[in-house]
Amino acid sequence: MASGTLLYAQSGGVTAVINATASAVIQTARARRVKVLAARNGILGALREDLIDTSKEPAAAIRALAHTPGGAFGSCRVKLKSLEQDRAKYERLLAVLQAHDVRYFLYNGGNDSADTALKVSQLAAEFGYPLTCVGVPKTVDNDLAVTDCCPGFGSAAKYTAVSVRECALDVAAMADTSTKVFVYEAMGRHAGWLAAASGLAGQDPDQAPHLILFPERPYDEPDFFARVKATVERVGYCVVVASEGIQTADGRFVADAGAGKDAFGHTQLGGVASFLAGRVKDELGYKVHWTLPDYLQRSARHLASKTDLDQAQAVGIKAVQFALKGMNAVMPVIVRASDSPYRWKIEAAPLDEIANHEKKMPSNFIRKDGYGITEAARRYLEPLIRGEAPPPYGRDGIPKYVELKNVAVERKLPAYEV
Known part of the structure; x- marks a missing residue:
């Protein structure tokens, strides 16, 4: 059994499958008997010490996250600046992590979130606090560097x-x-x-x-x-x-x-x-x-791609595995092995190769006249939308999505205004 607690937080705009990643994170950690806290409304919750005890949620509810859209714990659009500019916020964040014996920090987001996870790992090292930080990929824009594609x-x-x-x-x-x-x-x-x-x-x-x-x-x-x-x-x-x-x-x-x-x-x-x-x-x-x-x-979770769902769960599982192995300042990324048949795997990539970088469309994906896509783009895109993964529906004709209880953890530090 690993020692310490895992803190999971969602960042930026949510996706149809970000909760599937959360579900995979929690289930994988539970299997290793690691307690998982979630930050309410992303990094804001971590700064405010507004944390959620996911152990209060039944296993069925955590499984149901995999077919529920939105962000189960809340997200936010807040970017921490450099360690010098936002020193007080980073130190507050570290104090919260220490107060709750958090040894694994998983930040589920895009480019800016990768940057934050990297900086938190650097600050923890500066203070000699044993913390493993892992960025978890997510964005509908597909603009994360290194990874072949982004869950969502x-x-x-x-x-x-x-x-x-x-x-x-x-x-x-x-x-x-x-x-x-x-x-x-x-x-x-x-x-x-x-x-x-x-x-x-x-x-x-x-x-x-x-x-x-x-x-x-x-x-x-x-x-x-x-x-x-x-x-x-x-x-x-x-x-x-x-x-x-x-x-x-x-x-x-x-x-x-x-x-x-x-x-x-x-x-x-x-x-x-x-x-x-x-x-x-x-x-x-x-x-x-x-x-x-x-x-x-x-x-639109009702129209989710099965490939996307599988990848969202896979990065969640690998994020926990990487964290428990002490693989600090990394992100589980998707590596394409072949287009046809479509094959992929998950590998670890350093956060400093991802943070604040942006992946744009390759020039050979855009038609020469500038108004359409090429066959190369089709080969890349088509496998990513393949497969159906509909949610369960109720007799009322509406999908059966889950709402968590999100029971708060008792605060241990003075109140903090962000």
């Missing part, structure tokens, strides 16, 4: 591809007398992975999506209008998928809402689909509809 992306990609296929059938049915152009906005601030996934909805240039706008390519409005017009004249309608982060050649976000920055330093974007729809209507005179799936992309 496959399900969001599946939702995107299926939604675009279904919307396109609707538009095609009505195009003669109604909508000529449909604009679908996909998440992706700097990397167009989800927009690219929409390309799986069609196989040839006359099948939707007809035009994909990537943040990796400058938005050229006159050229875009010309291509929309040509598609409508050729096909009868045009389905456009636009990444929220598309920019003009001078680096300005097309959908910059002018609302400043969020906690991670990201520009607040204001809806590129509605903007594009208005411009197309004004310039070309077509009837246009648009959609902003937003949270639907990352919460």
Whole structure:
């Protein structure tokens, strides 16, 4: 039996399968008789000493997390700065960990979370506190470095591809007398992975999506209008998928809402689909509809990818195993062994190779004209959305999701305001 407690925390935007990772973490730790605490609302809970005792949850509830979307313990968008700039917060965090005999810290998030886990490991080493920190991958944006893909992306990609296929059938049915152009906005601030996934909805240039706008390519409005017009004249309608982060050649976000920055330093974007729809209507005179799936992309557990679910659970299991082996400042990453048949495995990667790095779409994944995906992209993307993993449904026709009790652990330190 390992000594000490494990603290698990979720970070940033949640996904359809992040709770599957949490479920795997808790079940694996329980099998090794390691107590698991969870931070309520991510790093904020750790700083506030607002911790949850997962041992109060029955085994059936922990298993049910695997098919429940959202973040069972709460997450937050809070980024700790450097050890020098946020020294007091890091020392408070370490004090909380020490007070509860936490020897394993698992932080489930993206690039910024990997950076935080790395810095916590460095501070613990400075103070001589025996702590093993492991970053656990998660993001629908698929922009984590080193790992082949990110748990959460496959399900969001599946939702995107299926939604675009279904919307396109609707538009095609009505195009003669109604909508000529449909604009679908996909998440992706700097990397167009989800927009690219929409390309799986069609196989040839006359099948939707007809035009994909990537943040990796400058938005050229006159050229875009010309291509929309040509598609409508050729096909009868045009389905456009636009990444929220598309920019003009001078680096300005097309959908910059002018609302400043969020906690991670990201520009607040204001809806590129509605903007594009208005411009197309004004310039070309077509009837246009648009959609902003937003949270639907990352919460659609009913349409999860089986591959994604399997990988989300696998990184959770490996994260615990790595931690108990004392593998500090690492992350379990997905390594692709082959495309066909699709094979993958989990290996450990150093956090300093992941923290604050961003993986964008390879240039050979984007078609030469800049408006679609290549066969190389299809080979990469298609296995990630493969397989179905539906949740159990009740007689009322609604999925049977679980809500945990989330019993708080008694505080041992003075109150702390973040």
